[in-house]
Structure formats: C-alpha cells, structure tokens
C-alpha cells in the first residue's frame with residue numbers, strides 16, 4: 001500500500017476538507033490515515049486548531065481507537081482474525097505458526113483483528129487490505145509471497 | 149442471446165476468490181466470443197458453496213459451486229452457460245434444502261438481485277413498504293411496527309415500536325435515525341451480508357423510521373473491518389439520492405468505525421459519531437430523549453431496520469404469525485465456526501439449537517463430534533450438546549443463562565479447550581473495555597490472570613471460586629453488557645465443562 005510521506009500542508013488540506021461535517025473528528029482521522037497510513041503526533045495541533053478542540057482531546061481520541069497508529073506502517077500489513085469462530089477452525093494454531101514463520105520479516109506487520117465477518121469460512125485474514133478466508137498455511141504463505 | 153451469469157461480490161465470496169472467478173469467466177467468454185453479462189450479486193449465504201456461480205437458464209437459475217478460477221475454462225467447456233451437467237452443478241439454489249427450509253423475509257432478495265440496481269430492487273417488491281408507510285402516516289407506522297412484535301436484533305431485544313414511539317413523542321428541532329452496523333460479534337455477518345447484497349432494504353427501513361419519528365437525518369455507523377459493506381452502502385445511498393428517495397426531507401450518510409468493539413454499544417456509538425472516544429454513557433437520559441448531539445435519536449441494528457419494509461408492505465400480522473412466545477417474526481441466524489454448512493439461516497423463532505447445528509449445519513466441518521456452541525457473540529454463553537433442545541427464543545436462552553444476541557452460533561469440536569475459551573472471553577473484555585467501570589476494566593485483567601493460574605494447575609479450587617467472585621462483581625458493577633455479560637461465556641464454560649478446569653490442565657499446558 002503506497003502511502004504518501006507526511007506533509008503538513010497536505011494534511012491541513014485534508015483536515016479542512018472534512019472539518020465542516022458534524023462530528024468531524026473520526027472522518028478526519030480516517031482521511032489522514034488513508035493518505036499517510038498513520039496519524040503522526042504532528043497532525044494533532046493541525047486537527048485541534050481546525051476542529052476547535054484541545055490537543056489533549058484529539059490525542060485521547062487517536063489513542064482510544066485501535067485503527068489509528070501514530071507511526072508509519074511497514075510495507076505490508078497482515079491482520080489475522082483471532083476471534084472465536086476462527087479459533088474454532090484452527091485459527092490460533094495457524095496464527096502461532098505464521099508468527100513464527102514470518103518473525104524475521106521486518107517488512108510485514110502482523111496484527112490481531114477480532115472478526116472480519118467471514119466466520120463461516122475461517123480462518124480468515126486481511127493482507128494489505130484484501131480479504132482471504134478458508135486459509136491454511138499454504139494458502140496464507142502463497143498470499144504473502146505473491147506480494148514479494 | 150447474452151448469457152447472464154451471477155458471481156457474488158459478497159466479501160466472504162471475494163475472500164475465497166470470487167473476483168478471480170469473475171475475471172476468468174469474462175476472459176473465457178471473450179476468447180470464445182460468447183457475449184455474457186456478469187452480475188455481482190450478494191451471497192445466498194451458503195458459504196461452503198462459495199464461490200457459487202449461477203447462470204440464468206429457461207429452467208431458472210442453475211448454480212455451480214464451490215468454483216475456483218482455474219476450473220472456469222473446463223466449466224465453460226462443459227456448458228456452464230447453458231446450465232449443463234457438471235460435477236459441481238448444485239441445481240437451483242432455492243431448491244437446496246439449506247435454502248428451501250428457510251423463511252426469508254428480510255433476506256428474500258439477498259443473493260437474488262443485483263445490489264447496485266434500484267430497478268431490480270423495485271422489481272422484487274422493494275419500496276412497497278415505503279409506499280404504504282407514506283399512506284399510513286406517522287401514527288399508522290408506529291402502530292404497525294408495535295403490532296409486529298419486532299424486537300431489536302442487535303442483542304438486547306428491546307421492542308422497536310416502543311423505542312420509535314418514544315422518539316416520535318419527543319419534541320426537538322432535530323431528530324436522528326442511527327443504524328448500528330458495528331457488528332463486532334464473532335460469528336455474525338448478517339448485517340454485512342444485507343448491506344452488501346441488498347443495501348436498499350436498509351435504506352428503505354431507515355426512511356420509514358425517519359417518517360415514523362419525524363427525523364431529518366440518518367447515519368449508518370459501519371465498522372471499519374467491513375470495507376465492502378461501506379462501499380456498497382455508499383453507492384446505494386448515491387443511487388437512492390439520484391432517484392429522489394433521499395434528499396431534503398431525509399438524508400443519510402455512512403460513517404466508518406475505527407476498530408473498537410465497545411462502539412457497538414449504542415451510547416458509545418453515539419459518542420464515536422460525535423467525534424469522541426467511544427465511552428459508554430450513563431442512562432438515563434435515553435438516546436430516545438437525548439441521543440446524537442443531544443437530540444432525540446432512534447438507534448437500531450441493521451437487521452431491525454431491514455425487517456421494517458416487509459412489516460410495512462405485508463402488514464404486522466404477516467410478520468407476527470412467525471415465531472414463538474414473545475419472540476415474533478424471523479431471525480437471520482448465522483451458523484459459523486467449525487460447522488459443515490455454515491451461513492445465513494433466516495427462520496422463525498423456535499427452531500432448536502440442535503436442529504440448527506446438527507440437521508441444518510450438518511455437524512462439524514472437521515467431522516469430529518460437536519463439543520460446545522457459543523451463541524450470541526463474545527458475550528454469549530457456551531452450550532453443551534445436552535442443552536441442544538433449547539429453542540431459539542430470547543426468553544428460553546435467558547432461562548438457561550445465555551442469550552441469542554445478534555444471532556451468531558459458533559460451533560466447536562471436541563478439540564476445544566474450554567479453559568482457554570474462558571480465558572479468551574476475559575482477555576477480550578480487558579482489551580475492549582471502554583475503561584469507565586472498575587469491575588470491567590480491572591476485573592477482566594485480573595480474571596485473565598486467575599484463569600491462567602487455573603490452566604497451569606495452581607490452587608485450582610481457590611482460583612475457581614475467585615473467578616466466580618470476579619464474575620459476580622462484574623455482573624453487578626458494570627454499566628454495560630461488555631463487563632456485565634462477559635461472565636456468561638466464562639461461567640458457562642466452567643459450569644458445563646468442569647473437566648477442562650481441573651488439575652489435568654497441568655499436563656496440557658505447554
């Protein structure tokens with residue numbers, strides 16, 4: 001997922017485009033995350049000023065939600081579903097093997113996600129924004145390898 | 149003649165290669181110079197058959213599944229476009245017992261129509277409910293919804309008609325309709341399916357809600373884990389606006405969540421919509437009186453709102469003839485986890501858990517014996533097969549210390565370790581707690597540690613009673629069901645599967 005490098009002017013424009021919506025903060029954060037792949041601390045004063053909030057309020061919201069990261073992601077993100085329906089189909093063991101197998105891949109962040117709504121076709125995952133289900137070690141490896 | 153082929157665009161089909169199947173079909177047809185039209189329908193909800201390709205024939209739609217892209221050339225050569233015989237041919241999808249036995253009221257069109265086409269929606273009975281709602285007017289709609297017996301499908305089972313009446317009676321300059329599409333429960337996907345497969349039914353339901361309570365604006369709060377649903381609903385909203393269904397009198401927008409389970413709780417959801425941390429509010433005031441931005445607000449689950457068009461179109465009596473006791477109408481049940489035939493099963497309340505798991509679901513996917521079934525998401529109880537006679541009904545599940553929640557049924561085979569499941573429930577609560585109440589925030593962390601001790605065989609009896617005490621405290625001292633109901637999975641695991649909490653775990657733990 002090619003994200004833009006952090007750029008304060010571009011960030012300010014993105015914030016301004018959303019600022020007039022009611023309850024604009026989440027749409028603003030999503031838009032920044034979409035553009036830069038993260039919401040760095042440098043964004044906080046820009047958002048606070050545009051939305052007339054305190055920096056502490058903005059920071060509190062960013063840290064509350066699992067989706068918003070403050071540092072740039074590595075080139076690839078693998079989200080493995082660790083919730084019950086996927087556990088019931090061997091998801092935990094697969095996750096443990098995957099974590100071990102990809103341990104030295106600094107280019108992949110492996111995260112837990114709690115349900116992707118694919119619970120009749122587990123184990124499920126999302127790799128670089130794309131869904132995958134009915135996974136086993138081979139399929140998962142193939143998906144990761146295909147991305148290089 | 150142009151062959152019309154259906155390839156689901158549902159996320160669960162896409163996740164097993166539906167996009168590749170659609171691309172392969174287009175490529176093969178182009179090579180053969182056979183004109184085809186590919187429609188990306190929703191899923192029929194028979195996930196073991198995905199990708200389920202359907203082709204329109206004089207005998208009706210014929211299905212083939214599960215299909216993967218590399219098989220497509222062979223399939224076409226065998227005569228797919230004419231509905232010819234093939235090892236993967238499953239016949240008419242609506243004659244497959246899993247579908248034929250259902251009562252699809254809310255999901256009648258899901259998997260059948262083109263979800264992007266308002267004409268297709270109208271052609272299959274869509275917008276009839278709205279038409280009648282306009283004739284009935286505010287009081288008439290409220291009476292109809294109340295008489296239908298519809299109860300909220302998000303989990304709490306609160307009567308929808310009463311909620312709407314409260315908002316209708318509130319006096320304010322602005323009112324809102326908020327659709328809760330946070331669907332965080334593991335084992336559930338019905339909200340996702342309907343938003344992807346028949347988004348106009350939700351829009352129609354929300355417009356009717358707006359008429360009933362005199363709201364001028366609506367929000368659909370969809371979890372960010374559902375990008376396909378977000379895209380499908382946003383597209384449908386644009387189409388509905390172009391057709392004049394949405395606009396000055398009542399308009400809608402989608403808002404994405406940000407990965408917090410607790411934002412499914414209605415007041416945390418409202419705070420999140422307002423741009424705040426998703427922290428649960430103390431009630432009263434009820435959202436019906438002081439909801440979004442302090443204004444009277446209807447908050448309903450996707451399935452509650454999607455049931456409304458049928459109720460208005462066919463009448464309350466037609467809806468309430470289905471069901472049992474105080475659970476009226478149908479429930480879109482979701483069969484998930486280690487189950488042979490997993491998917492969406494909409495049926496009248498009253499079907500037993502055993503029928504669902506064994507007859508309809510076909511037992512486990514692994515072929516091993518069923519050992520436990522968690523009903524109602526991460527806050528729902530684990531049931532052993534000895535309780536399979538429990539009918540799907542709000543009160544019957546409550547009587548057995550469980551809940552039906554949003555209708556998720558997650559099956560586990562005999563390899564499950566129930567102490568680990570109890571630990572997971574506590575840990576999930578600890579991770580997702582909004583932090584407002586001590587018993588939830590700290591109790592769940594402590595609970596996880598104590599169950600760890602039980603798993604490693606330390607002071608098992610004493611630690612078990614400690615867990616029980618913690619559960620008791622969480623139940624009584626929590627503001628919402630995250631802290632308050634986490635004791636259900638934990639205590640049901642201990643009660644029904646005591647053998648997994650004994651000293652023998654010393655051996656099993658690595």
Ligand SMILES: Cc1cc2nc3c(=O)[nH]c(=O)nc-3n(C[C@H](O)[C@H](O)[C@H](O)COP(=O)(O)O)c2cc1C
Nearest residue numbers: 300301302328330331332412413414448449452629
């Ligand atoms: C922790 C927690 C999570 C919840 N998650 C959802 C959810 O994802 N979707 C939903 O509709 N209701 C959820 N609820 C229930 C809502 O608070 C509320 O009861 C529901 O949205 C009301 O709509 P209904 O009456 O149509 O069911 C949750 C409740 C709690 C306590």
Ligand code: SF4
Nearest residue numbers: 582584585588628631
């Ligand atoms: S029970 Fe937990 S999630 Fe619910 S309000 Fe209290 S702290 Fe928040």
Ligand code: FES
Nearest residue numbers: 081086116118119
């Ligand atoms: S539990 Fe894994 S997708 Fe739902």
